[in-house]
Amino acid sequence: xxxxxxxxxxxxxxxxxxxxxxxxxxxxxxxxxxxxxxxxxxxxxxxxxxxxxxxxxxxxxxxxxxxxxxxxxxxxxxxxxxxxxxxxxxxxxxxxxxxxxxxxxxxxxxxxxxxxxxxxxxxxxxxxxxxxxxxxxxxxxxxxxxxxxxxxxxxxxxxxxxxxxxxxxxxxxxxxxxxxxxxxxxxxxxxxxxxxxxxxxxxxxxxxxxxxxxxxxxxxxxxxxxxxxxxxxxxxxxxxxxxxxxxxxxxxxxxxxxxxxxxxxxxxxxxxxxxxxxxxxxxxxxxxxxxxxxxxxx
Numbered sequence: 001x002x003x004x005x006x007x008x009x010x011x012x013x014x015x016x017x018x019x020x021x022x023x024x025x026x027x028x029x030x031x032x033x034x035x036x037x038x039x040x041x042x043x044x045x046x047x048x049x050x051x052x053x054x055x056x057x058x059x060x061x062x063x064x065x066x067x068x069x070x071x072x073x074x075x076x077x078x079x080x081x082x083x084x085x086x087x088x089x090x091x092x093x094x095x096x097x098x099x100x101x102x103x104x105x106x107x108x109x110x111x112x113x114x115x116x117x118x119x120x121x122x123x124x125x126x127x128x129x130x131x132x133x134x135x136x137x138x139x140x141x142x143x144x145x146x147x148x149x150x151x152x153x154x155x156x157x158x159x160x161x162x163x164x165x166x167x168x169x170x171x172x173x174x175x176x177x178x179x180x181x182x183x184x185x186x187x188x189x190x191x192x193x194x195x196x197x198x199x200x201x202x203x204x205x206x207x208x209x210x211x212x213x214x215x216x217x218x219x220x221x222x223x224x225x226x227x228x229x230x231x232x233x234x235x236x237x238x239x240x241x242x243x244x245x246x247x248x249x250x251x252x253x254x255x256x257x258x259x260x261x262x263x264x265x266x267x268x269x270x271x272x273x274x275x276x277x278x279x280x281x282x283x284x285x286x287x288x289x290x291x292x293x294x295x296x297x298x
Contacts, residue, residue, distance in 0.1 A: 031123070044128075045064075047281060054124075101139065124180075126181050132165065219271055220271075221259070224256070225257070227254040228253065234247060262277075279293055
C-alpha cells in the first residue's frame with residue numbers, strides 16, 4: 001500500500017524517476033551470476049545439463065553425464081570422441097577445434113539474439129573454468145603476437161586472462177542472460193605443524209582470480225556425493241507370483257546434495273536467500289527442483 005502524507009511528498013514520490021524505491025527484487029536462479037563447485041564426479045555437469053533453458057559451453061570437451069540431457073551443449077562430442085558443431089544436415093555434425101575465438105563468436109551470436117529479441121536460452125554456462133582459463137591463455141598469447149605463454153610478461157598476462165574471464169559473463173549479463181561457471185574442487189593438505197596437517201577443499205583456480213570473481217557472484221553452491229552400501233528390506237516373490245516375505249539385502253546407493261552452508265567451504269560458497277544446509281538433488285528434473293527450492297526461500 002502506498003504511503004499517504006497530509007503535507008509534502010513521500011520518498012517514493014520524490015525519487016520515483018530515479019529508480020525503484022524500497023522494492024524487494026529476487027532474480028530466479030536461471031538469471032543469476034553464479035558458480036557451481038565440487039569434486040570431480042559429484043554431479044555438477046549432470047545437474048546443469050538438466051536445465052532445459054541453458055546453453056552450455058563445453059570447454060571440458062566432455063561426454064554428457066545426464067541420461068536425458070535437457071540443455072543445449074556446444075561443442076558436442078561425436079562417436080569418435082572429437083569435438084563437433086551441428087551441421088545443416090539432419091542430425092549431422094562437423095569436427096572442429098575448440099578455441100577461445102570460437103567461444104567469442106558464440107558470445108557475439110548470443111548478444112545479437114538478445115538485441116533482436118529472438119528466441120534464446122536463459123542461462124549461459126561454462127563447464128568448466130579450468131579449461132576455459134587455458135583457452136584464454138592461448139588467446140592472450142596469440143593476441144600479443146607471441147608463440148608461447150612464457151614469452152609474455154607474467155603479471156600483465158595473467159591480468160589480461162582474468163579480465164577476459166570477468167568481462168565474458170559481464171557482457172552477457174548486460175543483455176539479460178544468467179551465467180554460471182563450473183569449477184572443480186580438490187582436497188588440499190594444509191600443514192599445521194610437525195607431522196600434523198588437515199585436509200580442506202580448495203578451488204583449482206588461483207586465490208587472486210577467485211578474489212576478483214567472488215564479490216560478483218550472487219550464488220556459489222557446492223555439490224557433494226554420498227555413496228556406499230546399505231541394508232534394505234526387499235519384497236520377495238513366491239513361485240506362484242504372490243508376495244512373499246521381505247528379506248534384508250545390501251544395495252549400493254549414490255546420493256547427490258547441494259550445500260551453501262558447509263563450514264568447511266566458508267569463503268567459497270555464498271547465497272542471498274536462506275536455503276537448507278543440505279538439499280538432496282533428485283535424479284531427474286534436478287534444475288527445476290532446485291529452482292523451486294530457491295524461489296520458495298526468498
